[in-house]
Amino acid sequence: MYEVIVEQPFSAAHFLKDYPGKCAQIHGHNYRVQITVEGEALNELGMVVEFEVIKQALKPWIDRFDHGFLNEIPPFDVVQPSAENLAKFFHDEVARALDGTSARVSYVRLFETEKCSAGYRPK
Numbered sequence: 744m745y746e747v748i749v750e751q752p753f754s755a756a757h758f759l760k761d762y763p764g765k766c767a768q769i770h771g772h773n774y775r776v777q778i779t780v781e782g783e784a785l786n787e788l789g790m791v792v793e794f795e796v797i798k799q800a801l802k803p804w805i806d807r808f809d810h811g812f813l814n815e816i817p818p819f820d821v822v823q824p825s826a827e828n829l830a831k832f833f834h835d836e837v838a839r840a841l842d843g844t845s846a847r848v849s850y851v852r853l854f855e856t857e858k859c860s861a862g863y864r865p866k
């Protein structure tokens with residue numbers, strides 16, 4: 744199994760609704776989203792998928808979220824903007840971009856800080 748990994752940073756503010764602690768107050772993170780894509784076969788370029796395909800799938804969302812307030816940006820105006828939910832969201836968006844290819848998103852890690860992250864792994 745081959746694997747490629749793309750990581751993109753963005754900075755954003757959020758708060759966690761109903762959270763019993765400091766995270767209920769608005770604060771910011773220098774986030775990093777890390778997308779892992781796997782594939783058994785390589786394409787005619789000798790790649791699982793071009794890095795650019797993953798970057799382009801992320802770009803509209805990174806552009807929207809960067810220096811934004813997540814709690815006001817759909818779907819996170821309704822969905823809790825936790826690291827877990829962000830990881831699942833990015834998974835779904837990149838997975839859609841890979842539809843019809845032999846590559847699949849195997850894991851997404853969403854870093855809130857250097858030492859704290861959440862992951863989403865599809866079944």
Ligand SMILES: [Zn+2]
Pocket residue numbers: 757766770771772855
């Ligand atoms: Zn936070």
